[in-house]
Amino acid sequence: MHPRKLQLCGSLLLATGIAALISPAYAHDPVFGIGPHVLFKDGVELKLGAHVEKSDRRETEYEFEFKYGITGDWVAGASVGYDRSTGKGPSDSGRAATTLSTKYRFWRNDQFAAQESAALFGKVILDDADTPRNRVNEPDGNDYILGLAYGYEGRKWYRWASVRHRFNADTRANTERPDVWLVDIVGGIRFFPTGYYEPDWVWMLELNGEIVDSANPLINGNRLRLGGDSWFLSPGLMWTYRNIAIKTGVQLPVYDTLAGDQEPDDYRAVLELEWHL
């Protein structure tokens, strides 16, 4: 197989694993990482999101997510999406994988004008995406993400830290899709302590790490080298007005140790609109 095609195969194999990683945020959480935020009891969150990932291909995912607050510390949700991929190789588009997620805030330390908390996070990425790319590298089962998040929110300063592990199913052709560790450290600031009935701005800077297990799957008789670390610096912004939020951010690569001929990402971008009911 031509090295270019082999490289494309590798990036597609991993891309199917990364697309669903960049939209895990709940409420006042970081844009790319996760925080311990949940939703009030019987509350509903509706989210529309657009996620772009640019490397040698440009992948755009549009997502609609619904979440429900089971208790004041436990939320569950589901998302559906549409995926489009263009660039080198054939373009394709179709239904993105459906996801089911939940988060349980197991520790909360409420203080005067501040909240510190920690939560467990779980997500299932169903094996139901329907794009030509997905049919080529179709996972033979669901992918799972488990995570732990810590966060501190004050009237001025914010800080978050989280770690997640994504368990990837291999493809139907028995090609290995390596697991991924995700590590996030985030700081945020509200420059002006606005009142409840005023628009509110929180600026964030995230350091996001993706540590992909090494793997050497055999594709059409060629041994592919996958795995390695990628680190991103991600400025982000959250604008809110009472029960409406707009979140946006750009993830810029700053360091990587990718094995083989893997193409590093140029950037990723997120724009999300949330509505609490």
Add this chain to the structure above:
Amino acid sequence: MKQQIAIVMLILLSASVTAAPVRYELRVDGLACPYCAYGIEKKIKALKGVDKDSLDIQLNDGLVVFVADTKPAYSKEKLKTLVNDAGFTLRGISTFDDPKTLQK
């Protein structure tokens, strides 16, 4: 006859006193961001007898203030559960019978 009129007057007076609106001041810990505090707004506005225009969430003071006209008044336990369901902790509660005499 005068005695009967006086008794009726007293009953009417006491009834009007017990039905007077009550101003609640909740000291809530964990109030850091307005977006997260929306749960409190929604839950308090869903309470029976609440004057929706009276709700004031003072983030910098950790206070949630509202006026409700109910009989009996809302208990501390009920409000504690409400605040917890919104994702916060109720630290203290003050109630005032005559909201007009207090500064908002």
